[in-house]
Amino acid sequence: MLYSLKLNKKLIAGSALSLIALLAVPVTASALTTGTTISSSLSPVISLLTSNGTVSLNAIPSGSGVQTIASDTVTVSTNNSAGYTLKLGETTASSSLVSGGDSIVASTGTQTSPIAQTANSWGYRVDGVGGFGAGTTSAASSQAIGAVKFAAVPATASPDTLVTTSTTASNATTTVWYGLAVNTTAANGTYTNSVTYTATTN
């Protein structure tokens, strides 16, 4: 009986020790665990995409004049929470459409005061911006010169602001329309001009 009691005491003591050991193990493990902080810094990014390599403004002139209107879609994305600004200006000092020694001059209109096209001029417009009016502008090919208002693409040093936003943007699109009005006094040829879209974060 006594032996049995001693054995039981040993058993109880052993069990208690085992229990303490079992409880102590996770405590020790917990004490050894180190915290890991996940940190991530995202760089501000801006991207600009245009749908056209060249916006074609082909026209078959008539004596009274014809107008061709075509569009370019500019897509901007940024993760900057202050948004972005999109500007448009000439790439070089030339504001005319040039074909060798021949040229078609830029519209005399401006973004704030655009004008309807006159024969042998070209320009741009963005519906709803500046004085262009809401539109909606549609494409045209060698049609009679209409009343849609256009402006000259400004010089490189003073580009026009097309869009300014105040939040992040994911594939935000802006449609820029280019118009050419010509009559038969314009010499035939391949007329070109380069413009620059500039996107910066705010």
Place this chain on the structure above:
Amino acid sequence: MITQYRSPTVLQLIRITTAFLIGAILVILFAAQTHAETPGLSITMSPSSTELHAKPGESATGTFTIVNQGTSSYPALLTVAPYHVEGVAYDPQFTLLPGTTDAASWVKLNTTESPTLGSNSTTTVTYTLNVPAGTAPGGYYAVIFAETNPTPNDSGITPHNRVGNILYITVDGTIEQKGTLKTPSSDTPGIIFGTNADLGVLVSNNGGLHFVTTANIKVKSLFGRTLFAGEFERYILPQTERLITTSWNNLPPIGIYTLSRDATIAGKVQSLPDRYIVIVQPWVLAFIAVIIILLGALAISSRRKKVSKEKETSDASV
């Protein structure tokens, strides 16, 4: 009814031809779809803004990455230009502000050539900022541009796509940093009848170095419930004022609310005095007008009945 019987070889030929035609149509459709999804000229720049620090006479280096996610390859033109802003709307300008230092001339790109970016390719460019000795401590600004430089291939307009990395340069030294939080000149009206309200603050920087402000705009009910809350982080360049605006849309039909605004200016929080704004939707006004008219009509009708009843009573008594 005419039934045509064909030999197994003819049937097999028809099946093969049909399968080929279906396959060809699918390929053409897929190709057309792929072509429609093909992006034009794409250029991405990261980072789009960089903070640089250097002491007068010392230099700092930075890097940026240009990505062409499009299908067309192009030579990327890299340039550095001055940077400043105009007006409270912060219209960016890439020309030198008269009377200021041209920090763009301090930046030297560690590449002499225009890197050609193939389709789905990336290029990392390193640059060095060399601050001339004797430069006054303060904030200086420039922008590095990366631009697509395509060759015109048709009659018309050839667009160049240009993205910028704005450099916020701090020339270390003793620089005074100060500014004020102001009420915008065209502040939110006291009574709003529309469905949207423009809310804003004007942050001015009167010091010599840029800072990032965190502006908080909140609208609460008289019981303290927040109905609108916006937090805006913006760069404020020295000697400029920046208007930070937001729009509170879908206004409640009617009520009196408290507009509270604060912002961190050079590390310290400044607040504008709280303002009460009253909101009444036009349809609520119309509803109130109809109720008043109805109540008026009811009162007049009731009075007429009363007068008529009194007249009848007096007539009866006579």
